[in-house]
Amino acid sequence: MRCAAIIVAAGSSRRMGFDKLAAEIRGSSVLRRSVDAFMATEGITRVIVVAPEDRFASLGSDFPKPLLRMDGGKERQNSVENGLSLVMEELVAVHDGARPLVKPETIAACILAAREHGAATLARQVTETIKRSDADAFSRESVSRENLWFMETPQIFRSDLLREAYAEVSKRELVVTDEVSAVETIGIPVKLIASPSPNLKITVPADIELAEALLK
Template sequence: MKTGITAIIVASGSSRRMGFDKLAAILNGKPVLARTVDTFLACPEITEIILVCPEGRFSSLLGGEIFTKPVHRVDGGAERHLSVANGLAAVSPDSQYIAIHDAARPLVSQADILATISAARQNRAASLARRVTETLKRTDEDDFTSEAVPRENLWHIETPQIFETQLIKAAYDHIIANHILVTDETSALQAHGHPTKLIPSTSPNPKITTPADLEALQTGNPALKNTDH
C-alpha cells in the first residue's frame, strides 16, 4: 500500500529578474534554498524530497548538509512545467501524494503544509493560497483605469500544491501530450478537468521574485524568528 508523501522542490530558475542567484541569498544565517529544504525535512508527513535544480546549485548550497530523509536531485527543464515533469519522473513508487513547492518561498509554515496535506487527502488536490483583498482595476492599452474587477472568489495561488500521485501524473501527461503551457499545477489539473481545493495560508508565504522582495525578508520579517519555518 502506498503511504509516502514526496515533496518536489522546484529550484531550477535562473533568477534573471534578480541579477544574481536568489536561492543563494542568506536569510537568518542560511541560504534561501537551504531554509526551504529544511522546512520540508522537518515536516513529519514528508517521506522524501526531490530537488529540481542544477548540480552546481545543489553542491554549493546544500553540499555540506546532512539530510534526515532521502533527498534526490534532478535537472530542470526549459520551462517550469518541464522541471516539474522531471521531478515527477523521479518520485518513489511508494508515494501516495506529491507536494510541489517553489524553492523561492522559504517562509512556508509547518501548519500550512500540514493543512494542505489534510485537504489533499480529502479532495485529491489542494493548494495553499490567499484571498485577494486589494481593489482591482482593469486598464486600457494606455494604462488608464477602465473598470473595476470584483474581487469576490479571487485568490493569489501559492505553494505547496499537493495532489494524489496518480492524479497529478495524469494531468502532466495530458498537458505535455497536448503541448499546453502552464505556470502552476492547479492549472495543469484544470486543463485535465479536475478542480483544486484552495486552503487559506495562515502565515506569510511570499515568493522572492525581485530584489525588493528579498530585502523585505532580510530586514526583520517576524516570520524569520519562528522556529517552525
C-alpha cells in the first residue's frame, strides 16, 4: 500500500510573532526538516505541502521524490481536505509542519501500523499528574492519567477512510483539531504508536531553542 504525505503548513504563526516554519534549526528551516523526514522515509511516494506559495518556494527543489503544493483553507481540517484532493495513494500521512524532529524510522513504524489497522497515529502517553480546575483556575480534583495520551503526528490512514470521515465532519458541521478526531466520527479506532523520541510542536520562541538542544 503506497503512502502519500500531507504536511500542513498553512498557519499564520500568530502565537509565535514571526513565521515559525521559516525559523532555522541547525541550518535548516522547521518546515524543511519536516519535509526531509518524509522524503527519507521508505514507503512515502510523494509529499504534498499545504502552504502559501512563498513558504513553499522557500523549500527549494532538490528533493528525491515529487513535492507538490496546495492552498490552505479557513480551518486546519479544510487544509487537510485540500491536500487530500491530490492524494491517489492507498494511505495518507498527515503531519504538522511545525513538528521538525520526527524521524523517518518513526514515520515508517506508523505506516506499518496503518497498513495493518487502517488507522494509526504517533502519540505520547501522559505521565504528569493531571488536575481539573474550577472556573477560577483553582485545583479541585485529580484526573486519572491511565490510558491518557497526547496526540502527535504523523497520523496515517487509509485514504478512503479519511475522505469518508471528513465528509461526515462536513455533513455534521463539526470542527476537529486533528484527523484522529475526524475518523472517530465514523467509528474507526486508531492504533496509538508510542513516540520513541521527542516530537515537539514548535509553538513559542523557546521551542526553537529546545529543538536545537534536543538535536545536539
